[in-house]
Amino acid sequence: MGKRTIVTILETSDLHGHVFPYLYGTMQEAPVGLSRVSTIVKRVRQENENVLLVDNGDLIQGTPMTYHTIRSLHEERNPMVLLLNELAYDAAVIGNHEFNYGIEPLHQAVNESQFPWLSANLLGEESSRPVFGSPYVVKETKDGVRVAILGVTTHYIPNWENPLHIQGIEFQDAYEATKQWVAWLRDNENPDVVIVSYHGGFESDLQSGEPTETHTGENQGYKLCMEMAGIDVLLTGHQHRLLAKSDVNGVAIVQPGNNGRAVGQVEITLEDVDGTWKIVQKKSSLLSTADEVPDEELLQKVNHYEQQTQIWLDKQIGEVQGDMIISHPLAARIREHPFVEFIQRVQMDAANTDVSNTALFTNEPAGLPKKVTMRDIVSNYVYPNTLTVLRLTGKQIREALERSATYFQVSENGDIEVNPSFCEPKPQHYNYDMWEGIEYEMDVSLPEGNRVVKLEKNGVPLQLDDQVDVVMNNYRAGGGGDYTMFKGATIVREVQIDMAEILANYFEKHPVVIAKCNDNFRVVCSKKD
The missing domain is CATH 3.60.21.10 (Metallo-dependent phosphatases)
Structure with a gap:
């Protein structure tokens, strides 16, 4: 040897x-x-x-x-x-x-x-x-x-x-x-x-x-x-x-x-x-x-x-009236949560659109307390995303909602739960989007690809060839997360400021924000309902 x-x-x-x-x-x-x-x-x-x-x-x-x-x-x-x-x-x-x-x-x-x-x-x-x-x-x-x-x-x-x-x-x-x-x-x-x-x-x-x-x-x-x-x-x-x-x-x-x-x-x-x-x-x-x-x-x-x-993180930048704390992440994804709607409103304000999508990036989001600091912002919005506005058809929006609907499955007891493919081998909670500016309902007891049972804008059914300008983060706009329907879509505008900075700037303009939501979407299981 x-x-x-x-x-x-x-x-x-x-x-x-x-x-x-x-x-x-x-x-x-x-x-x-x-x-x-x-x-x-x-x-x-x-x-x-x-x-x-x-x-x-x-x-x-x-x-x-x-x-x-x-x-x-x-x-x-x-x-x-x-x-x-x-x-x-x-x-x-x-x-x-x-x-x-x-x-x-x-x-x-x-x-x-x-x-x-x-x-x-x-x-x-x-x-x-x-x-x-x-x-x-x-x-x-x-x-x-x-x-x-x-x-x-x-x-x-x-x-x-x-x-x-x-x-x-x-x-x-x-x-x-x-x-x-x-x-x-x-x-x-x-x-x-x-x-x-x-x-x-x-x-x-x-x-x-x-x-x-x-x-x-x-x-x-x-x-x-x-x-x-x-x-x-x-x-x-x-x-x-x-x-x-x-x-x-x-x-x-x-x-x-x-x-x-x-x-x-x-x-x-x-x-x-x-x-x-x-x-x-x-x-x-x-x-x-x-x-x-x-x-x-x-x-x-x-x-x-x-x-x-640390000095920068502890600086108070705004105030919330009402409740934007997230106690149950799954519940906040099944029914609209005031924190989610707030993020959507900020994105639409920054991009001058009336339709937006966003995600809760992790399964440990905190939401925002009464007195908001930069620490609260960065602990919720962990990625330095910018914003992109895409011009989408009703068909692309429906396809995107169907992709998001695969985030859910139905347990043996008939309860809505997270599809394991979004947890293993890597947590991908950030690949489930919620939308604002449209009204929709998903029935997760139906087969994948056929779960969107309602899709409207301003109370009128969204047609496949309708065109809508939608703001989203740049990761999603590029098709990230298997949202391939967004690839090649027309880019209307881009907001070249990190989202954390956009949120801070919003509080500078609106020092007091009211927690509210319009409940524009629902995720249901008809077997249980």
């Missing part, structure tokens, strides 16, 4: 700006944040000689701190990049949410980084070269093991992102780019280990191979494992799942959830066979951060950003 060595790969993914170990909406301690991750990283490095640390994307967006920094402290260094520099990351991959604040903040983050950003399939439309750095990086351990890390990103981004944020970028199919570059690496770089860090997830069950989502091409992880030779390790993300499997058709895979809940780890054992390193074992695992003590030294590095953010 020849000499053996172990290479340990640590992965973070979908940190979404989480550094501090608490939730901004409530300030309650939570098992999240890069400060807990740091404790794990430092311990693993003390215990192992050959450690590679990779971030898999969706790094710089997602918390009030990252939002406030971009909007108000933009002349300072990006705090997330500052911390990854401090932790000496070996590489990072561009995620879809990296584009949310626009191309300039992203370029700034890349330029401030002391590590390479890998983006093999994000190409300049004119140059056909990677826009944000290198396709890959090769690291060599003290024992001479050559490890190639290739970075690719889900190419589905144009379906979600504000077009202005991705101008001049060609999104090459992630699978095809990976196939091209893995072959090139094997032929030209003589690597002992090939790692693909893919900001994307799995489209099929890892055990059975059965599809777990509509095959849009957004996630191609299973296909990468099953149909492509040459990959030893596949680091994944995007879906916010906790996955670790040492052998998927010979590929070790890992996905560490989101917000710093866990660190993905893959240990690769290699043996020297006649002067060549051969992989003899791979072991994937997840290292939970739940019981880790936050790294106070790391927190001090961004304390200035956090203090400014």
Whole structure:
């Protein structure tokens, strides 16, 4: 038996700006944040000689701190990049949410980084070269093991992102780019280990191979494992799942959830066979951060950003008369809730339309208290969406309502409940829309595709060829969430201001808001009614 060595790969993914170990909406301690991750990283490095640390994307967006920094402290260094520099990351991959604040903040983050950003399939439309750095990086351990890390990103981004944020970028199919570059690496770089860090997830069950989502091409992880030779390790993300499997058709895979809940780890054992390193074992695992003590030294590095953010968050911006608190999310989706109508009214005011759709993004929405602060706004509206007005036909609106109606199913007791496909493998509560400006009713006891039993505008049935201008967030307007009926629709106008800012501006104009709703929609189950 020849000499053996172990290479340990640590992965973070979908940190979404989480550094501090608490939730901004409530300030309650939570098992999240890069400060807990740091404790794990430092311990693993003390215990192992050959450690590679990779971030898999969706790094710089997602918390009030990252939002406030971009909007108000933009002349300072990006705090997330500052911390990854401090932790000496070996590489990072561009995620879809990296584009949310626009191309300039992203370029700034890349330029401030002391590590390479890998983006093999994000190409300049004119140059056909990677826009944000290198396709890959090769690291060599003290024992001479050559490890190639290739970075690719889900190419589905144009379906979600504000077009202005991705101008001049060609999104090459992630699978095809990976196939091209893995072959090139094997032929030209003589690597002992090939790692693909893919900001994307799995489209099929890892055990059975059965599809777990509509095959849009957004996630191609299973296909990468099953149909492509040459990959030893596949680091994944995007879906916010906790996955670790040492052998998927010979590929070790890992996905560490989101917000710093866990660190993905893959240990690769290699043996020297006649002067060549051969992989003899791979072991994937997840290292939970739940019981880790936050790294106070790391927190001090961004304390200035956090203090400014907390001052901004606690500033009262308005008042609510009545009740906008959400106690039961399912009930707020079955019958109109005053908070939902408020969001719709703000969108229609900002876009000058009389029809709107929106969603409750998570299953833990709080609604708004009597005295409203920015903390309340950002804890409810967690994405930096802008608004888009589409000109839709009655047919497209009906199709969109039918898509939303698949969010529900009927339990054995005849009760309305959430369709499990909107909860697993990834929570997708944000893909159920509610509408304002039309009157409609869904009967979820009927077959999917035939659940909209009433659809009117101003008391008159909406005809298939009627045209209506509808405001919605830019993610949905691009067809995100399998709302394919919106693709190619005429864009009437765009409101290039983040929704959180739009909400704050609304309170500036209307310091007191009255909680009310007109009950324009109902979700029913005729079996029970």
